[in-house]
Amino acid sequence: MADLPSLLLVDDDPLISESLAFVLKDTFSVYVVATREETKRLLYTLPVLPNLALIDLGLPPNPHSPEEGFTLVSELLTFNPSIKILILSGQDTQENVRHALTLGAVDFIPKPCNMELLKTRLKHQLMILEAEQHKPQAKQKACGLIGQSMVMETLRAQIQQFANSPFSVLIQGESGTGKELVAQCLHTQSQRAEAPCLIVNCAAFTTELLEAQLFGHSKGAFTGANTARSGFFEEASYGSLILDEIGEMPLPLQSKLLRVLENGEYYRLGETKVRQSQARIIAASNRDLRGEVLAGQFRGDLYHRLSVLTIKVPPVCERDDDKFLLLKHFQDFYAEMGTLFQLDTSARQNWKEYNFPGNVRELRNIVIRLGAKYPNQLVTRTQLEEELETNLNTKQFTSTDTDSDQAIVRQLNKGGFSLDDVLLDWERRYINAALKMSQGNLSQAARILGINRTTLYSKMQRLSKSGSN
Numbered sequence: 001m002a003d004l005p006s007l008l009l010v011d012d013d014p015l016i017s018e019s020l021a022f023v024l025k026d027t028f029s030v031y032v033v034a035t036r037e038e039t040k041r042l043l044y045t046l047p048v049l050p051n052l053a054l055i056d057l058g059l060p061p062n063p064h065s066p067e068e069g070f071t072l073v074s075e076l077l078t079f080n081p082s083i084k085i086l087i088l089s090g091q092d093t094q095e096n097v098r099h100a101l102t103l104g105a106v107d108f109i110p111k112p113c114n115m116e117l118l119k120t121r122l123k124h125q126l127m128i129l130e131a132e133q134h135k136p137q138a139k140q141k142a143c144g145l146i147g148q149s150m151v152m153e154t155l156r157a158q159i160q161q162f163a164n165s166p167f168s169v170l171i172q173g174e175s176g177t178g179k180e181l182v183a184q185c186l187h188t189q190s191q192r193a194e195a196p197c198l199i200v201n202c203a204a205f206t207t208e209l210l211e212a213q214l215f216g217h218s219k220g221a222f223t224g225a226n227t228a229r230s231g232f233f234e235e236a237s238y239g240s241l242i243l244d245e246i247g248e249m250p251l252p253l254q255s256k257l258l259r260v261l262e263n264g265e266y267y268r269l270g271e272t273k274v275r276q277s278q279a280r281i282i283a284a285s286n287r288d289l290r291g292e293v294l295a296g297q298f299r300g301d302l303y304h305r306l307s308v309l310t311i312k313v314p315p316v317c318e319r320d321d322d323k324f325l326l327l328k329h330f331q332d333f334y335a336e337m338g339t340l341f342q343l344d345t346s347a348r349q350n351w352k353e354y355n356f357p358g359n360v361r362e363l364r365n366i367v368i369r370l371g372a373k374y375p376n377q378l379v380t381r382t383q384l385e386e387e388l389e390t391n392l393n394t395k396q397f398t399s400t401d402t403d404s405d406q407a408i409v410r411q412l413n414k415g416g417f418s419l420d421d422v423l424l425d426w427e428r429r430y431i432n433a434a435l436k437m438s439q440g441n442l443s444q445a446a447r448i449l450g451i452n453r454t455t456l457y458s459k460m461q462r463l464s465k466s467g468s469n
């Protein structure tokens with residue numbers, strides 16, 4: 001059992017999870033949970049995070065909506081960016097499939113499913129994981145940052161320029177643009193390259209755990225602290241400490257981080273002895289931290305400290321023909337699995353025009369899926385379109401036809417009109433779009449919509465009760 005690869009199984013239907021666990025137990029070490037909360041609790045206790053997850057979309061408290069599952073996809077990737085997430089769900093509308101894949105899921109299997117097919121798809125992801133693990137050198141070469149566009153050249157120049165500065169660096173950019181990769185490049189190109197480079201995802205821990213992880217703790221500092229432990233600041237030594245998703249750091253910890261940035265001083269939890277950190281801090285965030293400061297969610301003084309040197313990682317839609325270099329790069333990377341495919345002329349045009357809202361992560365996942373579905377084949381525009389998240393631009397929502405006064409009059413003349421229903425429908429469409437843009441993050445979605453989080457939550461409750469979600 002110990003040697004089997006571990007698989008996280010999240011499904012609230014015990015009949016399904018028990019039978020799946022039974023069928024898969026010879027191939028995987030299966031961890032079964034039923035909700036998002038249970039998943040988090042389990043992950044905090046596991047010594048090694050699973051690299052494979054099979055999850056349902058409709059989970060409590062809202063099993064008839066896919067939102068809980070979508071949020072879980074984002075959270076799992078936050079815990080472990082290399083996890084392969086397969087969705088197993090009966091809510092398999094094209095919209096849900098696309099959205100799950102854009103968020104970073106690698107496969108979508110409709111329920112009910114054939115067990116043999118499920119096993120094959122899981123094993124396929126295991127092969128991909130193995131291929132990724134055995135290619136670390138390819139990533140190290142020239143930092144592994146693919147791209148020759150002007151914006152990528154500027155990015156490289158900035159990395160070179162900042163690599164040896166003693167100041168902290170703030171890396172900003174949309175999700176999936178490669179911020180973590182840029183942070184690692186800053187380390188490997190610096191004189192600290194031989195020292196450790198540690199990454200902490202600030203969104204993946206509770207306040208207490210994050211504090212203990214960063215600063216370490218004495219024996220007995222809190223329940224369960226059976227031995228004293230050093231934290232990341234200590235273990236990074238004179239290397240680099242990458243604080244990913246810094247925007248999620250709780251306010252009380254922000255002031256402690258500020259102290260380390262100002263004079264290097266910190267304390268292990270439960271100790272009074274002051275310690276000195278030598279590590280260089282590299283912070284990354286996909287949030288608008290300046291906006292967070294204005295909203296009182298992020299300390300202004302910490303923001304100014306962190307942002308002395310700022311790097312903005314451009315979204316894929318600004319990288320011109322890099323989209324094709326990235327296509328080639330990921331095809332080569334996964335080539336050993338015999339997954340070569342070609343895009344026909346019209347699909348290439350589509351590749352060029354598509355703006356990849358999920359950025360490099362989405363692009364990479366599309367390459368993996370096309371490789372699995374069309375090995376050694378010519379992929380058409382329609383086949384490619386099936387794998388893309390529809391562009392979330394306003395075009396979709398502002399049809400001039402229905403907006404025009406004439407169309408409105410026609411609609412009213414038909415009778416049976418309900419203003420409440422129309423407004424509810426618009427509300428639903430805008431909320432869904434904002435949730436997609438924010439990858440299920442309610443606070444971010446609320447900001448996009450210009451309302452507060454509580455209002456958004458109550459609107460979502462109302463929409464789900466009215467059955468229009």
Ligand SMILES: Nc1ncnc2c1ncn2[C@@H]1O[C@H](COP(=O)(O)OP(=O)(O)OP(=O)(O)O)[C@@H](O)[C@H]1O
Nearest residue numbers: 144145146174175176177178179180181286360361
């Ligand atoms: N320019 C690039 N060349 C090659 N691979 C890239 C590039 N940019 C990103 N990647 C790959 O894309 C994936 C996503 O990148 P990464 O995790 O660094 O994004 P991120 O901006 O940190 O995302 P998030 O904000 O969601 O944490 C990773 O597998 C990374 O190696």
